[in-house]
Amino acid sequence: xxxxxxxxxxxxxxxxxxxxxxxxxxxxxxxxxxxxxxxxxxxxxxxxxxxxxxxxxxxxxxxxxxxxxxxxxxxxxxxxxxxxxxxxxxxxxxxxxxxxxxxxxxxxxxxxxxxxxxxxxxxxxxxxxxxxxxxxxxxxxxxxxxxxxxxxxxxxxxxxxxxxxxxxxxxxxxxxxxxxxxxxxxxxxxxxxxxxxxxxxxxxxxxxxxxxxxxxxxxxxxxxxxxxxxxxxxxxxxxxxxxxxxxxxxxxxxxxxxxxxxxxxxxxxxxxxxxxxxxxxxxxxxxxxxxxxxxxxxxxxxxxxxxxxxxxxxxxxxxxxxxxxxxxxxxxxxxxxxxxxxxxxxxxxxxxxxxxxxxxxxxxxxxxxxxxxxxxxxxxxxxxxxxxxxxxxxxxxxxxxxxxxxxxxxxxxxxxxxxxxxxxxxxxxxxxxxxxxxxxxxxxxxxxxxxxxxxxxxxxxxxxxxxxxxxxxxxxxxxxxxxxxxxxxxxxxxxxxxxxxxxxxxxxxxxxxxxxxxxxx
Amino acid sequence: xxxxxxxxxxxxxxxxxxxxxxxxxxxxxxxxxxxxxxxxxxxxxxxxxxxxxxxxxxxxxxxxxxxxxxxxxxxxxxxxxxxxxxxxxxxxxxxxxxxxxxxxxxxxxxxxxxxxxxxxxxxxxxxxxxxxxxxxxxxxxxxxxxxxxxxxxxxxxxxxxxxxxxxxxxxxxxxxxxxxxxxxxxxxxxxxxxxxxxxxxxxxxxxxxxxxxxxxxxxxxxxxxxxxxxxxxxxxxxxxxxxxxxxxxxxxxxxxxxxxxxxxxxxxxxxxxxxxxxxxxxxxxxxxxxxxxxxxxxxxxxxxxxxxxxxxxxxxxxxxxxxxxxxxxxxxxxxxxxxxxxxxxxxxxxxxxxxxxxxxxxxxxxxxxxxxxxxxxxxxxxxxxxxxxxxxxxxxxxxxxxxxxxxxxxxxxxxxx
Numbered sequence: 001x002x003x004x005x006x007x008x009x010x011x012x013x014x015x016x017x018x019x020x021x022x023x024x025x026x027x028x029x030x031x032x033x034x035x036x037x038x039x040x041x042x043x044x045x046x047x048x049x050x051x052x053x054x055x056x057x058x059x060x061x062x063x064x065x066x067x068x069x070x071x072x073x074x075x076x077x078x079x080x081x082x083x084x085x086x087x088x089x090x091x092x093x094x095x096x097x098x099x100x101x102x103x104x105x106x107x108x109x110x111x112x113x114x115x116x117x118x119x120x121x122x123x124x125x126x127x128x129x130x131x132x133x134x135x136x137x138x139x140x141x142x143x144x145x146x147x148x149x150x151x152x153x154x155x156x157x158x159x160x161x162x163x164x165x166x167x168x169x170x171x172x173x174x175x176x177x178x179x180x181x182x183x184x185x186x187x188x189x190x191x192x193x194x195x196x197x198x199x200x201x202x203x204x205x206x207x208x209x210x211x212x213x214x215x216x217x218x219x220x221x222x223x224x225x226x227x228x229x230x231x232x233x234x235x236x237x238x239x240x241x242x243x244x245x246x247x248x249x250x251x252x253x254x255x256x257x258x259x260x261x262x263x264x265x266x267x268x269x270x271x272x273x274x275x276x277x278x279x280x281x282x283x284x285x286x287x288x289x290x291x292x293x294x295x296x297x298x299x300x301x302x303x304x305x306x307x308x309x310x311x312x313x314x315x316x317x318x319x320x321x322x323x324x325x326x327x328x329x330x331x332x333x334x335x336x337x338x339x340x341x342x343x344x345x346x347x348x349x350x351x352x353x354x355x356x357x358x359x360x361x362x363x364x365x366x367x368x369x370x371x372x373x374x375x376x377x378x379x380x381x382x383x384x385x386x387x388x389x390x391x392x393x394x395x396x397x398x399x400x401x402x403x404x405x406x407x408x409x410x411x412x413x414x415x416x417x418x419x420x421x422x423x424x425x426x427x428x429x430x431x432x433x434x435x436x437x438x439x440x441x442x443x444x445x446x447x448x449x450x451x452x453x454x455x456x457x458x459x460x461x462x463x464x465x466x467x468x469x470x471x472x473x474x475x476x477x478x479x480x481x482x483x484x485x486x487x488x489x490x491x492x493x494x495x496x497x498x499x500x501x502x503x504x505x506x507x508x509x510x511x512x513x514x515x516x517x518x519x520x521x
Numbered sequence: 522x523x524x525x526x527x528x529x530x531x532x533x534x535x536x537x538x539x540x541x542x543x544x545x546x547x548x549x550x551x552x553x554x555x556x557x558x559x560x561x562x563x564x565x566x567x568x569x570x571x572x573x574x575x576x577x578x579x580x581x582x583x584x585x586x587x588x589x590x591x592x593x594x595x596x597x598x599x600x601x602x603x604x605x606x607x608x609x610x611x612x613x614x615x616x617x618x619x620x621x622x623x624x625x626x627x628x629x630x631x632x633x634x635x636x637x638x639x640x641x642x643x644x645x646x647x648x649x650x651x652x653x654x655x656x657x658x659x660x661x662x663x664x665x666x667x668x669x670x671x672x673x674x675x676x677x678x679x680x681x682x683x684x685x686x687x688x689x690x691x692x693x694x695x696x697x698x699x700x701x702x703x704x705x706x707x708x709x710x711x712x713x714x715x716x717x718x719x720x721x722x723x724x725x726x727x728x729x730x731x732x733x734x735x736x737x738x739x740x741x742x743x744x745x746x747x748x749x750x751x752x753x754x755x756x757x758x759x760x761x762x763x764x765x766x767x768x769x770x771x772x773x774x775x776x777x778x779x780x781x782x783x784x785x786x787x788x789x790x791x792x793x794x795x796x797x798x799x800x801x802x803x804x805x806x807x808x809x810x811x812x813x814x815x816x817x818x819x820x821x822x823x824x825x826x827x828x829x830x831x832x833x834x835x836x837x838x839x840x841x842x843x844x845x846x847x848x849x850x851x852x853x854x855x856x857x858x859x860x861x862x863x864x865x866x867x868x869x870x871x872x873x874x875x876x877x878x879x880x881x882x883x884x885x886x887x888x889x890x891x892x893x894x895x896x897x898x899x900x901x902x903x904x905x906x907x908x909x910x911x912x913x914x915x916x917x918x919x920x921x922x923x924x925x926x927x928x929x930x931x932x933x934x935x936x937x938x
Contacts, residue, residue, distance in 0.1 A: 212850045213851055216849075236639065402795070403641070405642050416737075420733045421711055425709045499722040507716065510716070511719055
């Protein structure tokens with residue numbers, strides 16, 4: 001089989017099947033899009049089973065068994081098991097209050113919270129690189145970005161990152177959109193990030209003072225970013241009405257301090273029980289059910305169907321998504337009552353997805369680049385700090401998007417000369433075996449207690465220290481260039497091949513990981 | 522000074538998009554002195570609360586609308602710093618008061634966009650493209666502006682601070698990225714000939730990646746030589762004998778140095794985020810005040826760092842929209858409409874609040890909730906580009922197509938010409 005594959009590769013693109021791409025090309029394409037690129041042996045496996053079968057496999061992550069080593073590495077990250085209430089008690093504001101004014105104690109609280117955040121980042125990258133359920137990881141990242149929360153917002157956000165992803169994102173990444181919507185709307189991480197936990201119906205107390213107040217932040221982003229889209233046909237009045245509907249959607253720290261563990265609570269005292277009109281529909285002031293009904297309405301809207309389909313088509317096909325494809329996906333969304341799996345099936349089986357013009361055309365975001373490089377290199381990573389550093393330097397810190405609209409995935413957003421040089425340095429360090437990816441877990445430096453100075457979110461994690469500081473125990477052996485070549489298949493242009501052939505053998509791995517073809521997917 | 526020497530200075534790398542290279546602009550209709558004029562644009566992302574920065578303390582509505590977060594009248598503890606009897610400056614911006622008193626700092630209140638959107642992303646997009654309401658504009662107005670200024674091939678005319686090129690700078694003209702804080706100056710793999718020559722071969726040729734790669738390589742070669750010299754570091758610190766500034770002031774100090782050494786560098790863009798104070802905004806102290814402090818210090822640092830060049834520099838500070846006149850239930854404010862623009866520099870006729878102040882009476886509020894807009898932001902920008910950078914009208918039209926000039930009368934005298 002291996003020889004047959006090599007012959008196919010040698011014959012190159014000329015030996016194509018009727019629909020334009022050869023079997024190995026289809027395999028590479030599907031690994032580049034549904035996964036974070038190929039790992040060693042994957043190209044062979046997927047070529048043998050066929051791209052269609054691989055798509056089916058990836059669309060059913062519940063049937064994919066994680067390898068024992070990955071399971072063990074994740075299990076070692078103890079804070080990953082805790083729920084939001086427990087995380088709050090141990091690492092959140094109560095811990096800070098207990099530390100009082102003692103600077104040493106306060107520093108410890110910060111360090112503990114940072115350790116929790118670091119475990120979340122470690123877990124995310126472990127899965128992205130090593131999980132066989134790759135599409136689930138791709139979609140987890142996609143939906144986290146869609147329902148973005150920012151790690152720097154406060155102590156709470158920092159400690160709830162993994163819980164949010166575990167409870168509200170990953171389980172529903174390929175389910176019905178309505179489930180994702182409900183899970184994020186009810187999660188403390190989102191309630192805190194977009195301030196809905198504080199939103200309260202304004203009223204006057206018995207002294208005549210006005211109390212409470214509506215916070216529109218979440219209601220606005222729920223419509224603008226999460227569902228309908230900015231042109232989705234809602235008005236300022238709708239924003240206010242939705243905010244009224246969602247009053248009382250909160251969490252109760254006082255319950256948690258008494259030992260309660262429910263992450264979400266509907267607090268009638270905060271709720272506006274008046275009648276509302278949202279997007280032309282009348283809502284009687286009944287309570288929690290109003291919010292559920294509003295989410296139903298938003299999830300089912302054709303505007304939402306279009307908005308999400310457009311975003312998925314942009315992520316998986318082209319920076320300018322083909323309108324006809326977006327239309328078909330929109331229809332499928334509405335037919336299937338918002339079933340993400342079904343919409344993706346339509347996408348992955350579309351002629352656009354398979355056309356030669358839309359393969360190898362997307363410029364990798366920093367996240368896609370770093371993860372795909374680690375996967376392809378075959379390196380066993382125990383310390384993700386160099387990867388996190390790279391993400392910071394490239395302007396895409398993990399869990400670090402300050403604004404609710406999340407990161408873009410287009411070439412215009414990410415391609416610039418600075419970034420190219422940095423990626424090549426990373427590729428060279430990785431390809432030459434110089435990144436300390438084996439160094440035992442090092443704690444990240446402690447950021448300030450105070451809110452960050454007004455500058456764009458950047459390196460709160462220091463760049464990787466000079467190479468001389470690490471012993472060889474910390475660095476895995478450099479990737480074998482022949483193995484890397486087999487892993488990646490044959491995506492390289494004649495010019496790249498010529499440059500590879502002309503270079504010293506010990507540089508070939510670095511050059512492949514830094515090639516123009518590897519910058520795209 | 523040529524580009525290579527410029528890039529040697531401070532660890533710049535150039536950013537460009539895959540468009541045609543910069544071309545020689547016809548400079549026949551520009552007076553020779555225009556080449557020395559500098560413009561710095563600072564964008565405060567997140568809709569800063571202009572009503573707190575320059576507060577209408579003579580307006581009783583201000584205190585009625587904001588029982589918890591209005592800043593006390595001048596004279597009291599934590600009170601506003603009176604500007605002109607009507608308005609007061611937020612106390613956290615005290616470092617800028619000397620500029621006001623020297624008549625080098627002006628404000629245009631109730632300025633903003635004709636487009637009613639309260640979406641941060643759309644509003645910022647419109648402010649950066651310079652075409653409110655139009656989403657199809659491909660480039661940013663600062664890039665178009667750059668195309669209208671006389672250029673010399675190889676000389677760097679514009680910089681943007683931060684790793685990712687913002688919308689306002691994107692377009693066919695070349696704009697350099699300046700890294701924030703301390704530039705990464707230690708030698709890297711890409712500095713070794715064995716490695717970079719291999720990549721050079723690989724990336725030879727056309728295509729957006731190849732272009733970006735070559736720009737990066739060119740800049741990187743300069744960085745290593747200049748920044749790894751210990752002398753450069755010491756020189757930085759000897760400049761004012763003080764410890765190196767932190768945060769935003771560090772970046773403005775870098776910009777000042779850059780502009781002093783490079784007469785061809787005319788445009789700079791900087792940005793600061795985190796102004797979206799929906800909850801617990803604070804008043805004289807608190808969240809907003811803490812963020813204002815480094816901003817004020819940074820701008821004061823820029824003015825002093827530029828030295829005599831301050832007389833040829835105008836700084837414009839703007840934000841995509843303002844915030845609600847009335848405080849919300851969380852001692853914060855929500856997205857609004859009209860906001861404050863700042864114009865500072867040697868050439869500015871400062872010590873005055875320009876624009877037509879509509880007031881905060883219920884009937885005067887936009888949609889009953891926000892400060893109205895009486896001056897279009899493009900009018901302010903066009904005034905600066907026209908009078909300070911000496912751009913004639915037809916060039917201004919290219920930078921701000923179909924700009925209405927709303928509020929032009931109230932800006933009379935803003936810039937001494």
